[in-house]
Amino acid sequence: MKNETNNRRQFIQALTATASLSALSGTAFAANKKSIGRVVVIGGGFGGATAAKYLRMWSGGRIEVTLIERNKEFISCPASNEVLAGYRNFDTLRHGYDGLKKNWGVKIVHASVTAIDADKRRVKTDHGGEFAFDHVIVAPGIDFLYDQIAGYNEAAREKILHAWKAGPQTLALRKQLEAMPDGGVYALTIPKAPYRCPPGPYERACLIASYLKTNKPKSKVLVLDANDKIQSKQKLFQDVWEADYKDLIEYQPNWNAVSVDAAQNAVTNELGDTVKAAVLNVVPPHRAGDIAQSAGLINVNQRWCAVDWVTLESTAVKNVHVIGDALMPGPTMPKSGHMANQHGKAAAAAIVEMLSGRTPQPTLMANTCYSMVDENRGMHVASVHRYDAEKKAHQPVAGAGGLSVEPNKLEGIFAHAWANTIWKEMLT
Amino acid sequence: MKRSKIHIVVALLFVPIIGVAQNTPPDYFVANCFNCHGTDGRGHSTIPPLAGLTKPYIIEQIAAFKAGTRPATVMHQLSKGYTDDEIARAAAYFAAQKK
Ligand SMILES: Cc1cc2nc3c(=O)[nH]c(=O)nc-3n(C[C@H](O)[C@H](O)[C@H](O)COP(=O)(O)OP(=O)(O)OC[C@H]3O[C@@H](n4cnc5c(N)ncnc54)[C@H](O)[C@@H]3O)c2cc1C
Numbered sequence: 001m002k003n004e005t006n007n008r009r010q011f012i013q014a015l016t017a018t019a020s021l022s023a024l025s026g027t028a029f030a031a032n033k034k035s036i037g038r039v040v041v042i043g044g045g046f047g048g049a050t051a052a053k054y055l056r057m058w059s060g061g062r063i064e065v066t067l068i069e070r071n072k073e074f075i076s077c078p079a080s081n082e083v084l085a086g087y088r089n090f091d092t093l094r095h096g097y098d099g100l101k102k103n104w105g106v107k108i109v110h111a112s113v114t115a116i117d118a119d120k121r122r123v124k125t126d127h128g129g130e131f132a133f134d135h136v137i138v139a140p141g142i143d144f145l146y147d148q149i150a151g152y153n154e155a156a157r158e159k160i161l162h163a164w165k166a167g168p169q170t171l172a173l174r175k176q177l178e179a180m181p182d183g184g185v186y187a188l189t190i191p192k193a194p195y196r197c198p199p200g201p202y203e204r205a206c207l208i209a210s211y212l213k214t215n216k217p218k219s220k221v222l223v224l225d226a227n228d229k230i231q232s233k234q235k236l237f238q239d240v241w242e243a244d245y246k247d248l249i250e251y252q253p254n255w256n257a258v259s260v261d262a263a264q265n266a267v268t269n270e271l272g273d274t275v276k277a278a279v280l281n282v283v284p285p286h287r288a289g290d291i292a293q294s295a296g297l298i299n300v301n302q303r304w305c306a307v308d309w310v311t312l313e314s315t316a317v318k319n320v321h322v323i324g325d326a327l328m329p330g331p332t333m334p335k336s337g338h339m340a341n342q343h344g345k346a347a348a349a350a351i352v353e354m355l356s357g358r359t360p361q362p363t364l365m366a367n368t369c370y371s372m373v374d375e376n377r378g379m380h381v382a383s384v385h386r387y388d389a390e391k392k393a394h395q396p397v398a399g400a401g402g403l404s405v406e407p408n409k410l411e412g413i414f415a416h417a418w419a420n421t422i423w424k425e426m427l428t
Numbered sequence: 429m430k431r432s433k434i435h436i437v438v439a440l441l442f443v444p445i446i447g448v449a450q451n452t453p454p455d456y457f458v459a460n461c462f463n464c465h466g467t468d469g470r471g472h473s474t475i476p477p478l479a480g481l482t483k484p485y486i487i488e489q490i491a492a493f494k495a496g497t498r499p500a501t502v503m504h505q506l507s508k509g510y511t512d513d514e515i516a517r518a519a520a521y522f523a524a525q526k527k
Pocket residue numbers: 042043044045046047048068069070071076077078079080081111112113114139140141142163164165166196197200289290291323324325326335336337338339340368369370371
């Protein structure tokens with residue numbers, strides 16, 4: 001109760017702050033607007049931050065939005081592979097949540113959500129209190145299934161990194177690569193699909209190979225892929241590896257890591273083959289983030305959350321919407337930041353419609369994933385997804401989308417422009 | 429009594445273009461384009477902004493992307509996912525945005 005009054009007071013304060021800014025931003029937020037509902041968004045990554053902003057924008061400030069994010073700042077995975085190669089400063093990945101508060105009147109709470117009570121429509125946090133909602137959007141990204149790789153215990157995780165969530169691990173992996181002697185082996189293991197960012201591991205291989213080629217040319221990049229082939233932009237990556245990194249990158253398909261030995265810096269696969277490396281980068285299999293698990297939202301393969309693709313509402317729990325990497329994606333939909341942004345907008349649109357007394361309509365979504373292959377050249381894969389009423393899911397539009405012809409500098413420039421734009425798009 | 433009426437009038441003044449007071453939903457799909465071109469097409473990068481371009485210009489560019497007569501890195505692929513009617517609606521939306 002106390003919390004609710006508190007929430008309301010802070011919300012009004014936030015609105016008043018926004019009202020004075022409305023002339024500048026061109027968005028009319030009146031302090032005396034009648035609220036049509038309350039939405040809590042859990043997780044301020046690509047999906048959640050976007051949803052929070054668009055709920056405010058598309059409701060004209062009439063939906064009260066609380067974004068609960070455990071981290072004080074957003075750190076982008078996209079472009080983090082460039083930090084590993086030394087082509088980008090880590091600080092460029094860091095972005096604040098102030099814009100969402102100041103420009104859009106989103107209430108930001110830095111705490112961890114510990115429980116969702118869908119019946120009472122409340123979420124509980126570790127130290128931020130409780131929050132009531134009409135709808136909740138769950139956007140926690142992924143958590144790792146460490147138990148599927150024997151020996152990958154907490155002590156081992158100090159040394160064997162994933163760097164598959166950007167942050168301290170990104171910097172730590174960069175340090176390991178810098179410390180690696182010329183002639184050392186950098187080994188990267190890739191879990192079975194679906195995993196976060198299908199082209200991400202192959203981009204990482206390119207960028208680290210590019211760094212090593214200039215700085216430690218006797219070294220090697222070993223890509224140990226649990227899948228039977230490259231999962232995205234296959235021919236494009238193969239061609240670059242052949243043309244630019246021929247003796248540097250070695251690719252092994254069907255290499256499913258099942259255990260690690262931190263003392264030896266070694267990884268072993270299902271068949272008992274062991275690889276030792278100077279720098280060992282093990283990306284464990286993952287599933288929807290912990291809160292999705294504890295809230296009973298995981299209902300596909302014990303890993304992912306199924307949703308109604310019109311409302312992005314969970315098929316397991318009512319009034320709970322799930323977006324981003326936590327989802328069981330539609331066909332050819334990748335787990336990408338671009339896609340999570342689109343989910344966020346679709347969920348926001350559906351909730352605005354519902355709280356306005358209308359019936360939500362399916363909306364189009366599109367994806368584009370850029371990858372860098374060295375310091376300057378980029379390439380992409382793109383797709384457009386349209387809702388199919390019979391299949392009750394988005395399907396890729398035939399004849400639309402596609403791949404780059406080859407990596408080039410212009411697409412490298414657009415890849416960087418994409419990152420700068422989407423960071424602003426979701427957070428300001 | 430009087431006061432509440434004033435309130436309603438004030439509230440109505442603030443109804444934004446995209447907003448809850450309409451009976452037909454807005455074209456949410458236009459936000460597909462914002463990821464690269466910026467919110468409402470007001471981007472500040474090497475990907476060209478769309479806000480304030482004229483509707484015929486946008487329609488013409490998309491037609492050229494689709495036909496392959498204007499070279500592109502990605503727009504020729506993305507634009508094929510949208511119908512002519514959707515492109516016309518998106519073009520109208522961006523044309524109405526302040527630069
Ligand atoms: C190396 C790498 C490169 C990539 N490159 C690209 C790229 O070029 N383009 C692209 O589109 N995608 C890329 N991706 C994928 C992209 O990062 C993810 O798809 C995206 O982050 C998913 O968004 P999300 O909102 O689902 O999750 P996230 O962005 O991970 O956000 C989840 C947020 O929820 C918070 N959270 C979780 N649980 C709780 C809780 N209980 N309480 C409070 N907060 C919580 C987390 O702290 C986090 O901030 C890349 C990924 C990697 C690893």
